[in-house]
Amino acid sequence: MRSMSSLIHKLKATYPDISFTEGEQFLWSPSERIIYYTTGQANSTHLLLHELSHALLGHREYQRDIELVAMETAAWDEAKKYADTYKVRLNEAIIQDHLDTYREWLHARSTCPQCSASGYQTEASHYQCPACSHEWKVNEARICALRRYSLAK
Numbered sequence: 001m002r003s004m005s006s007l008i009h010k011l012k013a014t015y016p017d018i019s020f021t022e023g024e025q026f027l028w029s030p031s032e033r034i035i036y037y038t039t040g041q042a043n044s045t046h047l048l049l050h051e052l053s054h055a056l057l058g059h060r061e062y063q064r065d066i067e068l069v070a071m072e073t074a075a076w077d078e079a080k081k082y083a084d085t086y087k088v089r090l091n092e093a094i095i096q097d098h099l100d101t102y103r104e105w106l107h108a109r110s111t112c113p114q115c116s117a118s119g120y121q122t123e124a125s126h127y128q129c130p131a132c133s134h135e136w137k138v139n140e141a142r143i144c145a146l147r148r149y150s151l152a153k
């Protein structure tokens with residue numbers, strides 16, 4: 001955990017306009033300008049650079065599920081730019097695992113329950129199928145990490 005505390009120390013010094021606060025999960029809160037982090041987790045330095053990247057990219061709430069997946073990808077691409085500076089050796093397998101969680105979530109939500117075609121999102125919690133015209137409602141994102149931007153209003 002020494003690398004985590006030294007990374008937090010460096011980030012606090014470099015980004016005085018962003019607060020770094022220990023919390024229950026990794027989370028960038030755009031309204032508070034706080035990055036919440038946990039320390040007892042594997043890959044915590046990866047996730048901290050990832051949340052920093054959301055912050056530096058100015059990510060806020062998303063309108064469409066697909067935007068969230070795009071923001072996740074963008075944040076990892078951004079994190080790679082800081083890996084050398086902060087001496088975090090980013091592991092591509094960890095990054096892809098993280099992105100897969102979002103891709104699988106999007107796939108599950110957007111697949112038509114009647115005919116399995118790919119639907120499109122018409123509103124925050126509605127999808128429609130271009131093949132059979134079926135419309136379905138999706139829940140608020142269930143995985144708490146996926147709710148981060150919609151919660152941070």
Ligand SMILES: [Zn+2]
Pocket residue numbers: 050051054071072075
């Ligand atoms: Zn993210």
Ligand SMILES: [Zn+2]
Pocket residue numbers: 112113114115116117129130131132133134
């Ligand atoms: Zn359908």
